């Protein structure tokens with residue numbers, strides 16, 4: 001049997017295999033952000049489907065960082081009982097779960113009266129409708145503390161790890177990118193300064209959870225357009241963050257461009273050369289760090305998953321859309337059915353979120369008709 005199905009140790013966390021469910025916001029929380037019965041069902045199915053580590057969808061660390069109404073929030077102790085039920089459900093099925101800690105930064109929705117807060121206010125033709133303010137030093141310190149407190153609550157609720165959302169469009173990516181971060185103080189300018197938020201958050205988390213608890217980051221190592229974060233800087237940032245003490249790096253896109261191929265949600269992945277589209281970046285990160293590296297983005301078949309690990313491009317194989325379509329995919333592969341994932345990367349699941357609906361796979365809807 002493939003070595004992907006052998007147990008894997010990540011900072012003392014024993015995973016039953018090397019497969020991760022990459023963070024996937026389901027749009028399925030209660031209207032007030034509490035864990036819902038639909039979420040319980042989704043996580044139970046993923047754990048029963050033998051996913052090694054399930055990373056939650058974005059969980060905001062406070063209300064200022066919220067993006068969606070139905071998003072779970074770890075901004076207060078009130079969230080602990082609901083999250084505890086969810087972690088117990090995953091553990092009952094032999095799975096492990098990490099909470100993805102998130103702050104939307106300048107992208108915050110205005111639906112509840114919060115204005116976004118970004119590193120600095122810049123003209124951005126890619127996001128012309130964003131209205132937000134530049135963070136003061138005090139805003140940043142408060143945000144750092146909020147990440148620390150949220151991680152403490154995640155641990156108390158039984159999460160096996162936490163993962164910072166340091167990719168795509170949100171606060172860490174905004175600080176890391178010279179395109180959105182024009183600050184001239186200790187939080188901007190040099191790469192050292194543009195990764196300070198990432199390191200200060202890690203320190204605040206360690207104070208709450210201790211040295212032995214796995215703290216991971218999903219890191220965007222290149223922006224999806226020219227003029228933003230370069231790959232060279234992104235790879236150096238990855239090295240710095242591993243050295244600072246992050247226990248696992250999942251490698252993805254930095255700030256999004258406007259075209260699908262400039263985002264993490266690439267489509268039309270029929271040809272094998274279009275798949276695994278961030279594996280090359282993960283491989284480059286792996287050469288520079290000693291902690292486990294996960295690759296995500298367009299992995300649809302077991303041959304590719306095996307090759308990625310065999311070639312030393314990554315230690316863990318992470319997927320999102322295929323597991324929306326087939327939560328039992330990993331168990332199916334383990335049992336010997338090597339047929340590729342049925343996901344066609346159409347992004348209808350993502351469009352569900354944009355329409356404020358909970359996600360499901362369009363192939364199931366067609367079948368139901």
Ligand SMILES: Cc1cc2nc3c(=O)[nH]c(=O)nc-3n(C[C@H](O)[C@H](O)[C@H](O)COP(=O)(O)O)c2cc1C
Nearest residue numbers: 022023024025057058264297298319320321349350
């Ligand atoms: C519906 C949907 C929700 C997502 N939510 C998150 C999220 O909460 N956090 C995150 O880091 N990435 C999120 N992503 C991105 C995925 O984790 C993943 O990086 C991307 O879809 C590429 O992987 P895939 O080809 O296996 O789907 C989401 C993707 C989809 C389709």
